[in-house]
Amino acid sequence: MTTTISPLIAGNWKMNGLRASLEEISALASLLTTGEAPRALVVVCPPATILHAVASSGATSGILAGGQDCHPAASGAHTGDISAGMLADAGAQFVIVGHSERRTQHGETDELVRAKAEAAMGAGLKPIICVGETESERDSGEAESVVARQLAGSIPDAGGQHEVIVAYEPVWAIGTGRTPTNEEIARMHASIRQHLVERFGEPGQTTRILYGGSMKPMNAREILSLENVNGGLVGGASLLAKDFYTIISAV
Numbered sequence: 001m002t003t004t005i006s007p008l009i010a011g012n013w014k015m016n017g018l019r020a021s022l023e024e025i026s027a028l029a030s031l032l033t034t035g036e037a038p039r040a041l042v043v044v045c046p047p048a049t050i051l052h053a054v055a056s057s058g059a060t061s062g063i064l065a066g067g068q069d070c071h072p073a074a075s076g077a078h079t080g081d082i083s084a085g086m087l088a089d090a091g092a093q094f095v096i097v098g099h100s101e102r103r104t105q106h107g108e109t110d111e112l113v114r115a116k117a118e119a120a121m122g123a124g125l126k127p128i129i130c131v132g133e134t135e136s137e138r139d140s141g142e143a144e145s146v147v148a149r150q151l152a153g154s155i156p157d158a159g160g161q162h163e164v165i166v167a168y169e170p171v172w173a174i175g176t177g178r179t180p181t182n183e184e185i186a187r188m189h190a191s192i193r194q195h196l197v198e199r200f201g202e203p204g205q206t207t208r209i210l211y212g213g214s215m216k217p218m219n220a221r222e223i224l225s226l227e228n229v230n231g232g233l234v235g236g237a238s239l240l241a242k243d244f245y246t247i248i249s250a251v
């Protein structure tokens with residue numbers, strides 16, 4: 001991990017979590033406040049229905065809240081959608097955009113992801129912009145070029161002036177228990193770093209690059225110690241306070 005970048009561990013609860021899940025936030029809060037203070041910034045991105053509650057109950061223990069998606073427009077006739085401003089109003093400081101589940105299940109393009117990231121920055125949120133290759137793209141040796149294309153298309157030009165976060169999530173590692181080798185992660189993160197520096201100069205040196213995809217208590221320490229891995233975006237293992245805390249403590 002690059003020492004000048006403060007690490008960030010974000011939990012993506014996806015479409016999991018009812019009001020009863022707030023007990024996990026309380027449990028995480030007590031682990032965070034009784035144990036050694038974490039080195040990492042801790043973010044939880046719950047479903048929007050409990051975002052406000054997570055933001056309120058996590059505030060005193062340093063748990064920050066984030067949304068899982070936002071609409072590119074500020075308001076209007078978009079039934080069922082949520083604007084970045086609404087997430088901010090509910091207490092979010094971050095929002096995930098371009099998650100591969102949205103790219104595949106909702107046909108989101110790089111152009112749309114970029115518009116969402118712009119909306120997020122406009123509302124004062126820090127976008128967590130996700131990129132990552134599919135298994136067949138990796139098998140055919142295209143992983144780095146696919147990710148480079150996604151970065152070029154999904155990160156707004158203003159990304160150098162605003163705090164953006166990049167999350168590298170190989171699609172085939174999400175929810176599968178499989179992860180790339182340490183060498184593959186380090187190589188991809190180095191290539192993402194190079195892209196950020198070439199495009200944004202100095203700010204590209206300090207942009208956080210998170211790894212996501214089957215990060216678990218068992219493998220977190222090793223992955224988080226790799227060069228240019230500045231934190232994690234954790235799915236399944238963020239649902240249980242104990243597991244998530246173990247990952248947070250692995251930084």
Ligand SMILES: O=C(CO)COP(=O)(O)O
Pocket residue numbers: 012099169173174175176177212213214215233234235236237
């Ligand atoms: O998609 C992810 C986080 O956004 C990763 O999910 P898992 O940690 O469950 O593999």
